[in-house]
Amino acid sequence: MPPSLxxxxxxxxxxxxxxxxxxxxxxxxxxxxxxxxxxxxxxxKMDRWWALLHDLEGALPEFTIGDATATINASFRCVAYSGKKAPHRFAVVGCASILAPVFAVYGLEFSETEETRTVSRTCFDPLPAHMQGPAGLIARKIEANFGFDELPRELADTPVPLFVEWKKPPDTTLFHALFASVPESVP
Structure with a gap:
């Protein structure tokens, strides 16, 4: 059970x-x-995080797995990019907070050219059907490796009166404070 609000x-x-x-x-x-x-x-303690990424590479062989951790945020983040042959170009991002024993998983849909990748939509619960399988696997791996609980979306959306990097009230949420101020920003 995650910590209370x-x-x-x-x-x-x-x-x-x-x-x-x-x-x-x-x-x-x-x-x-x-x-x-x-x-x-x-x-x-990065060894544990690298082990999770290695585990995801084996569990999601059709995806490209990467680290999206940025210390301006408050979480370790991994990203699983769909293969180029997938009907929809997307990524699933898993976040493990360093502030509390909670995690979140969300999706990104994007278009891609040889030079750039542009996020067209950030997806939270409920995720589109094509993201649910990899998102569920990432969630289970974070939970198993870290013992964290998934932060319910209704808590994640709670406004907080805090300045979190690029977010300021009234636009700042608990998600931004625990995980990432700009969730669509991934390498």
Whole structure:
């Protein structure tokens, strides 16, 4: 069972500022410094994350698996790109928060040329049918490897009065604070 909404709000307030004063001055806030310190600890445990990615490569051989972790966010993120022969070009992204024992999985639909890949839609629950199989597998692997619970969508959509990198109130949600401020941004 994931932490309660109250517990999650208490956690994210410790790592994201409630005003943008520090951003405007080009300084790190005390919250950002705590997030940086937590990342320094978590990055020492990367072997477990690399093992998950290796496991996904074996479990999803028709996908290209990559790491989409960015330490400006608060989660490890993996991405599984559909093969070029798939009828729809898409990716499934799995996120494991470093702030709380929760994860999320979502999808991206995109168009691709030789030079660029453009995300046309970010998909959350319910995912389109062609994303459900790989999303379910990624969710099970994160749950098994980390012991995390999936964050219910209704909690993920909860607005938070915090400044999370590129998001600011009233557009910031618990999803942004726990996982990624720009979910469509993947390598």
């Amino acid at each position: 109250e517990q999650l709000l208490s956690i994210v307030r410790n790592y994201w500022p409630s005003n943008e004063d520090h951003y405007l001055r080009g300084e790190a806030s005390p919250e950002n410094e705590r997030l940086d310190a937590l990342w320094n600890q978590e990055l020492k």
